[in-house]
Amino acid sequence: MSSEALARPLWRRLIGFNLLGGIVLGVAGFYFGWWLGHQIHAESLDFFGDTNQNDVALMLGYVFSVVGFLIGLGFARYPLARMLGKERTHTENEHGGSGRYFGLCTDHKVVGVQYLCGIGLFFFIGGLNAMLIRAELLQPSPQIFGAGNYLTLVGLHGTMMMGIMTSGVLGPFANYFVPLMIGARRMAFPRVEAITFWLLMAAGAILMTTLFFGGFPTGWTGYAPLNDQANFGFDSYIFFFALVGLSMMLLGLNMIATIITMRAPGLTWSRLPIFCWGAISTSILMVLAAPVLIAALLMVGFDRAVQTSFFLSSAGGSPYLFQNLFWFFGHPEVYVLALPGFGIILEILPVFARKPLWGYRIAVAGILGVALLSFFVWQHHLFVSGLNSSLRPFYMFSTEAISVPTGLVFLAGMATLWRAKIRYTVPMLFCLAWFFNFFIGGASGVFLSDVPSDVATHGSFFVMAHFHYTIMGGLIFAFFAAIYYWVPKMFGVMLSERLGKIHFWAMFIAFNSTFAPLFALGLMGQPRRVVTYPSHLEPLNIWVSVSAFVLGASMLVFLANVVYSLVFVRKPAPDNPWDSRSLEWQTPTPVPIENFERRPIIDTDPYDYGVPPVPLVPPGPAEAPAPG
Amino acid sequence: MRRIAIAWFVLSAILTPIVVAVIAPTLPPGNATEASSNQVFDDTVLLGIVTPIAVALGVYFAYTLIVFRRRDADPAEEGVATRDNPSIHLPWLVGTIVIVLFLAIFGTVELTDAGAGGGQGPSPAFKLSGNDVMPVQVIAQQWEFTYRYPTYGGVETAHLELPVGRKVELHVTSLDVIHSFWAPKLGVKADANPGVDNVAYVEPEEELSFEIHCSELCGLWHGYMFDTGQVVSGEAFAEWISEQQQVFAPATKVLPKYSTQYFPEPERRGG
Amino acid sequence: MSDAPTQTPADGYAETPELHERIDRIGFGLVGGATVMFFLGFVFAYFYLRSLDNNSLWRPAGVEPPDGYGIAIAAALALSAAAFGYAARVAKRGESGWVAASGLALVLGLFACVAQCFEYAHIPFGPESGGYASVFFGWTALYVVVTLIALWRVETIFAVGLRHHGEVGAAVPEGFVPGATYWALLAAIGVLAWVVLYLL
DSSP states (O other): OOHHHHTSOHHHHHSSSSHHHHHHHHHHHHHHHHHHHHHHHHTTOGGGOOSSOOHHHHHHHHHHHHHHHHHHHTOSHHHHHHHTTOOOOOOOSOSSSGGGGGSOOOOHHHHHHHHHHHHHHHHHHHHHHHHHHHHHTTSSSOOSSHHHHHHHHHHHHHHHHHHHGGGTTIIIIIHHHHHHHTTOSSOSSHHHHHHHHHHHHHHHHHHHGGGGGTOOSSTTTTOTTHHHHSOTTHHHHHHHHHHHHHHHHHHHHHHHHHHHHOOOTTOOGGGSOHHHHHHHHHHHHHHHHHHHHHHHHHHHHHHHHSOOOSSOGGGTOOHHHHHHHHHHHHHHHHHHHHHHHHHHHHHHHHHHHTSOOTTHHHHHHHHHHHHHHGGGOGGGGGTTTTSOGGGHHHHHHHHHHTHHHHHHHHHHHHHHHTTOOBOOOHHHHHHHHHHHHHHHHHHHHHHHHSHHHHHHHTTBHHHHHHHIIIIIIIIIHHHHHHHHHHHHHHHSBOOOHHHHHHHHHHHHHHHHHHHHHHHHHHHTTOBTTOSOOOGGGHHHHHHHHHHHHHHHHHHHHHHHHHHIIIIIIOOBOOSOTTOOOSGGGGSOSSOOTTSOSSOOOOOSOSOOOSBOOOTTSOOOSOOSOOOO | OHHHHHHHHHHHHHHHHIIIIIIGGGOTTOSSBHHHHHHHHHHHHHHHHHHHHHHHHHHHHHHHHHHTBOOSSOTTOOOBOOOOOHHHHHHHHHHHHHHHHHHHHHHHHHHTTGGGGBOOOSSOSSOOOOSOOEEEEEEEETTEEEEEEGGGTTEEESSOEEETTOOEEEEEEESSSOEEEEEGGGTEEEEEOBTOOEEEEEOBOSOEEEEEEEOSOOSTTGGGOEEEEEEEOHHHHHHHHHHHHHHTHHHHHHSOOOOSOOOOOOOOOOO | OOOOOOOOGGGTOOOOHHHHHHHHHHHHHHHHHHHHHHHHHHHHHHHHHHHHOGGGOSSOTTOOOOHHHHHHHHHHHHHHHHHHHHHHHHHHTTOSOHHHHHHHHHHHHHHHHHHHHHHHHTOSSOTTSHHHHHHHHHHHHHHHHHHHHHHHHHHHHHHHHHHTTTOTTOOOOTTHHHHHHHHHHHHHHHHHHHIIIIIO
16 A cells, blocks of 8 residues: 555545455345345245255355455455456565555465464354353253253364364464575465465354354264254354365465475475474375365255255265265364474474474474374274274274374474473473373373274263363464464564463463363263263363363463553564574564565574584583574 | 483383272273273273383473573573484384384284274174174164164163173164264263164173263254163063063054164255 | 565566476466365265165166266367367467467367256256265266366466467466366366266
């Protein structure tokens, strides 16, 4: 936006291709699709059925809503210009004020901040759902919401977290920092980068609209044929997850293409920051697994709207088809959540250990090995389903084999701490907690991968505790480590160290106090997603609920920290507050639009810390300045 | 490094027997059936492997985090710039691979014992040996379980009773959505899929009453889909089943013929 | 609208056509992988449901799509891919004639989509007729959607050709060869659909 444009009155600046226009066209598109669906329904196509729940109308409403939203944001102009034979461009709306954050902007730094705020919003909505779930479970019989609303809450919490948080690290941090780390000026596909964010926001809004249509009773897995029977609100689950899948796929594609093609001269594969390896392996999973999810969800949509029978066994389909397709996506999906965490931990650890990353090659091998193996384990979700009982030994083995590459990542992280000079900053505390949580998550995973043990715990709170330890203890702790570590660069403001430490200790203790007892509850026979439970389990459930409320309160400490530090104190961050050698910290704060004045030439990896290993000699001064 | 090794050795020498001998035997699901005692045995072995590993990590982190912390306020102080030590890679890899191979082989051996109580589908890979196996069909529907005894005239009962010491072949199926038949104390879990016969084996070894839960989300009243079953003596079972046959005789006549799978009309949703 | 390009060759950030070509190649490669995985879901559904034949309703008698449509669609897709591939090769050699060839590819691709929609109106069974019918309708309908999106790319190339028609030394559009390769892959999936759904 030019200064001339800024001089216009506010109301004039609000009109145009921006979030407001997107919302207006999105709502208009929804009603258009709704109307169209009822037209189709009323006239010729009788076989669509005759209940008063017109799925065709709702689905068309969502389709046109998303299209309208994107047009309103300005995503249609460039493709249309290309259809007229105009030149290719790579930037749009990069210059301007805060208005850039509310519309299509191809600056990867703007997109990163957009992602952080947008994902933060949905993360807190999902967390609020968890609080409501635990409030309901304070008593053995339902007192607050009742069975139907309780299931909707469970579904919303799970779907929100598994959907939106897949991009929780790659969205904000990889979009912002991968170009800086590799010395690039832009991502490979800047418009694709922008559209992934807005697709995710459209998806989140669509999921919330399920509350107007009666919610959905299926949880985040949406198993067939319950999904066929589920009421109207399930359509929003379909569209939510399909849009998330599309966004994930495009995000991963962009990330891979960027890291392969845009690296600065001298940045060989063996000098690439480990975070980029985490991003690239996650992206491979996203590109290859997300399309399968989209296909499975569209099949569900067809089953619901046009009476196909992909998943109806009495009409020639099979529910196993859905389980296979869903978990073929679903297991890579959980590594999509875990692998960026690996990258962040190994990236941050050397900075605060003041040591090079130990065993860079085996760490990379570990990350890629986990990514590769994750495609061959999906049937461990079906150990009691009655499917392929003769293949169970194989899936048991492949699942347990994942602990070999994971062990390499642990080895790299642990050996990095050996003979270090550890600085206990807030990001470092979150990193160290990650090891604790992820080990418990991984060790409980060994029990679940063992079929006899799994028979006792499958579908119980034990599984729930296991994946909260790996995903919340793994991803969310890494997510907060990344926030505390990188916010000084992103916003130019230091977060309060004291509040950060209070947040960390409250979160770490409350997290363990919440989820460790769930292992016991699962073994004692409490299935997942139940609104009632045997009364002898009440004391433990109350303990868990109270701990969960403390966990929720620790998030409020974080919010207070953000408001206090970013709004009131505004302590300006130096360019490199952590004394890091990584390329992204060598830029000025705030990062200029062009990122670098000159293209950096890389001659070493970013972990050039420490003094040479000469024993019994006092440590010398810092090493030579970092590359770039 | 030696101090860590000694601390690890001492601690795991103390903790592992405690975990294996004291804590593990108290674990659910108990020893009421062959399958459930197998599960407890599996958990015991796994705990015996996991405990020393956990102790090793705990000791290592406790040592490094205390000894290698930055002691003074000199912000420029750096660690030792060791980048790698390839001589650790191979032992580490071999160690983890050996543990994984052991776990896989051990799990497979345990699994071959009649599928460890898990649902194995229409053609079980790991059968229960013996001829006098009693088939019982578990029929799940929203939101209750019913049970059919094909060897007793196909009678369908509202509760599950099993004779003690008898080998039982559970045929779990569903009439609508996916449920999961879970009797924790029996050590049995098998998903109930519409149109699928999911076989699980159980051999109750003592008389008890046990809880039954549905452990796969099946719609609105999923949380209420639970029941209590009994394992009783052979005579008590014979008495109970003949009583059931009499009580349900009018219903048995109109039931569809016993089959391992049922295909009700597809539940189509309106468009 | 679009900002002017900010980079100048002096700072080492000049973006060469080779870089753009490389980005396009990787981008189309990844989109191709994703597309294959997407339709693999339907291929799996086809063979899985066929092997189960639940309730004997995989393919009741009379569920036969008209062969003529199948052949017409598959042939149009194959010819379209061939035309576009020819256009890319010609353009790479710097010869003329690629504009007409890519226009032909566009028309043939659109014809395949329209023919598919016509087939739906003249088919003797509906989507409710069992497992095969489900896979048939799901696969072909989504194939039309993906094809229409891919045709956008064909159209942009054609449009660049039309816009610069007759100009001497007009630049060949970027990403022509990777785009043609992707279009060939998509057409191959279309032909595969014909083999699986009509012939098997």
